[in-house]
Amino acid sequence: MKVVLGVSGGIAAYKACELLRLFTESGHEVRVVPTRDALRFVGEPTWAALSGHPVTAEVWDDVHEVPHVRIGQAADLVVVAPATADVLARAAHGLAGDLLTNTLLTARCPVVFAPAMHTEMWQHPATLANVATLRERGSIVIDPAVGRLTGADTGPGRLPDPAEIFQICLRVLRGRPRDLAGRKVVVSAGGTREAIDPVRFIGNRSSGLQGYALARTAAARGAEVTLVAANVALPDPAGATVVRVESTTELREAVLTASGGADVVVMAAAVADFRPATRHESKIKKSDGEPEPIHLVKNPDILAELGERRPSHPQVIVGFAAETDDVIANGRDKLRRKGCDLLVVNQVGPGLAFGTPDNAATVLVADGDPVEVPRGPKEDVADAVWDLVAARLT
Numbered sequence: 001m002k003v004v005l006g007v008s009g010g011i012a013a014y015k016a017c018e019l020l021r022l023f024t025e026s027g028h029e030v031r032v033v034p035t036r037d038a039l040r041f042v043g044e045p046t047w048a049a050l051s052g053h054p055v056t057a058e059v060w061d062d063v064h065e066v067p068h069v070r071i072g073q074a075a076d077l078v079v080v081a082p083a084t085a086d087v088l089a090r091a092a093h094g095l096a097g098d099l100l101t102n103t104l105l106t107a108r109c110p111v112v113f114a115p116a117m118h119t120e121m122w123q124h125p126a127t128l129a130n131v132a133t134l135r136e137r138g139s140i141v142i143d144p145a146v147g148r149l150t151g152a153d154t155g156p157g158r159l160p161d162p163a164e165i166f167q168i169c170l171r172v173l174r175g176r177p178r179d180l181a182g183r184k185v186v187v188s189a190g191g192t193r194e195a196i197d198p199v200r201f202i203g204n205r206s207s208g209l210q211g212y213a214l215a216r217t218a219a220a221r222g223a224e225v226t227l228v229a230a231n232v233a234l235p236d237p238a239g240a241t242v243v244r245v246e247s248t249t250e251l252r253e254a255v256l257t258a259s260g261g262a263d264v265v266v267m268a269a270a271v272a273d274f275r276p277a278t279r280h281e282s283k284i285k286k287s288d289g290e291p292e293p294i295h296l297v298k299n300p301d302i303l304a305e306l307g308e309r310r311p312s313h314p315q316v317i318v319g320f321a322a323e324t325d326d327v328i329a330n331g332r333d334k335l336r337r338k339g340c341d342l343l344v345v346n347q348v349g350p351g352l353a354f355g356t357p358d359n360a361a362t363v364l365v366a367d368g369d370p371v372e373v374p375r376g377p378k379e380d381v382a383d384a385v386w387d388l389v390a391a392r393l394t
Helices: 011-025 044-051 067-074 085-092 099-106 125-136 162-173 209-220 248-259 302-308 327-338 378-393
Strands: 002-007 029-034 077-083 111-115 145-148 154-158 184-190 224-230 240-245 264-267 274-276 296-298 316-323 342-347 358-365 371-377
Touching: 002 011, 002 067, 002 099, 011 029, 011 044, 011 077, 011 162, 029 044, 029 099, 067 099, 077 085, 077 099, 077 162, 085 099, 085 111, 085 125, 111 162, 162 209, 162 378, 184 209, 184 248, 209 224, 209 240, 209 378, 224 248, 240 248, 248 264, 248 302, 264 302, 264 378, 302 316, 302 327, 316 327, 316 378, 327 342, 327 358, 342 378, 358 378, 371 378
Parallel strands: 002 029, 002 077, 077 111, 184 224, 184 264, 224 240, 264 316, 316 342
Antiparallel strands: 145 154, 274 296, 342 358, 358 371
């Protein structure tokens, strides 16, 4: 596949070197097209050495090859990372003052923008309008991450992790549809923890990999994603707003808050069914003799509550069921009790589901036949779920 990597003039330009490496090492042919300002941050020799192609920001270099037209025409994907407010504005208004903006005008392939700028610039009405225009035309504009910016500033505007941008680009290159464009989705991921004392907790083995795959693939398909992450040690998926929680009570509050205006809610997190009735304020010591029994009480049933509290607008609710035996029978019973539209059922155990890069599942459908998803990368399982969701949304 031929990829054009556009780089605009922000301090995050150095991170694009890592994105370039990920593309080239996975076998893609990459042509880097920087802006003039980008070359102030990372020089032409660096881009040329890493890509194996000549690099220029000017339309007047190698005119006989007509680069301002040919580069965009030949591309399978154009990704601009970082995309500054200036480049977003010029792209939205069809300006063509350098090689990158000419390339954007001539490209007929998918285009991905990964913005990076100060918070005030990202939140300015002009930038928001330009982003909306680009999205309406079919471009994928990844929401920036929240974190440390230039100097002491912190907030939304940070370039997402290059590896996460790369994952979205891979989904786009594989031809996944943008059938979630304009949709708001909420995904929960990870496993909740219920404190016994300040040191110990009751938890589960969920790594969050499947929930993060769901968030990542939803963003690649154009959705506005809120990811509620319970005790997950993974990089934030590019394009997702991440809300971090620990306990089931915290997860419930975050999901219910985010789900009010959502088109889809996917409860992929492994939620603890029970919690200790009493939380010890200090660590339980061995010297205290035999510990007292831990009395458990039920946690709120978030998935069932979502089914009961459906908003007035249509909303698709997807649940997950991790089972060790009687997988389908238990799944059907859960689908009936929870009131969700789809229930993704998978068997768990040693080397299955939890913490593995792959998964297999059966998706039970409230008003249709079950769908078998063969074992494969968790992103493929996620895409299979979104295919079913998108069909219900339309």
